[in-house]
Amino acid sequence: MPRTLAIGDIHGCLTALDTLLGFVQPGPADQLVFLGDYVDRGPDSKGVLDRLIELKRSQDMICLRGNHEIMMALAGQGQEVRFWLSCGGKEALESYARPNGIALLEDIPQTHWRFVQTACVDWYETPTHVFVHANLQPDNPLKEQVTEWIHWQPVDRLRHRPHVSGKTMVCGHTEQRTGRPLCLERAICIDTWAYGDGWLTCLDVQSGEYWQANELGTTRTGRLA
DSSP states (O other), X not given: OOOEEXXXXXXXXXXXXXXXXXXXXXXXXOEEEEOSOOSSSSSOHHHHHHHHHHHHTTSEEEXXXXXXXXXXXXXXXXXXXXXXXXXXXXXXXXXXXOTTSOOOGGGSOHHHHHIIIIIOBSEEEOSSEEEESSOOOTTSOGGGOOHHHHTTOOOOTTTOOOOTTOOEEEEOOSOOTTSSOEEETTEEEOOOOTTTTSOEEEEETTTOEEEEEOTTSOEEEEEOO
16 A cells, blocks of 8 residues: 655765665655755755655655755845854765865755755645644644744644644654654654754654664664554
8 A cells, every 4th residue: 555654854964875775676656745944054965955856756756845955045135144153054065075175055956956846845745644844823724834833843742733634744844852742732753863963764654663773773663553
């Protein structure tokens, strides 16, 4: 049976991404939903974008836009460059360095600029789930969501309310430094701190089974409570 597989915030962790994909072994009928924040903080943002662009040619996949893609896209337009660099963009830019160690914005290929600027979407919906990078305003329909929520608003376990649609929200953005997904009422957060000492998570949203990998190449599995 085809699976819908959500993958959390990668943040430049190519080793974790490649290890996770090899562990999960997505088939041609499976759909991958990447929840955003592909770049910044980790060691190989360039490699991650190369891998996603390559994978999109052969795999059914949705790529959501995270707040770090927004920051990178603005930097590419000459806006808020220092802000991006201070939020992990420095590490992202260094992954494009020339042999002499120098890295400039113009060293980032146009295919990567197109990916972060136009190839990503803000949310994705199935009959049972809503996928978003950060969070949803609980009382607003999807088409009325604002960027301050869908790209930037952390999940607050004490104030959380389920979305008016009745569907389960699957999101990233809010780091779960325990390394385990956070489960709330009709909401699951799978940013498990890949760029820190945590894990990159892939969740089968139908079964609740999840797979994880880290930058050391270690893997493990679990199931939502």
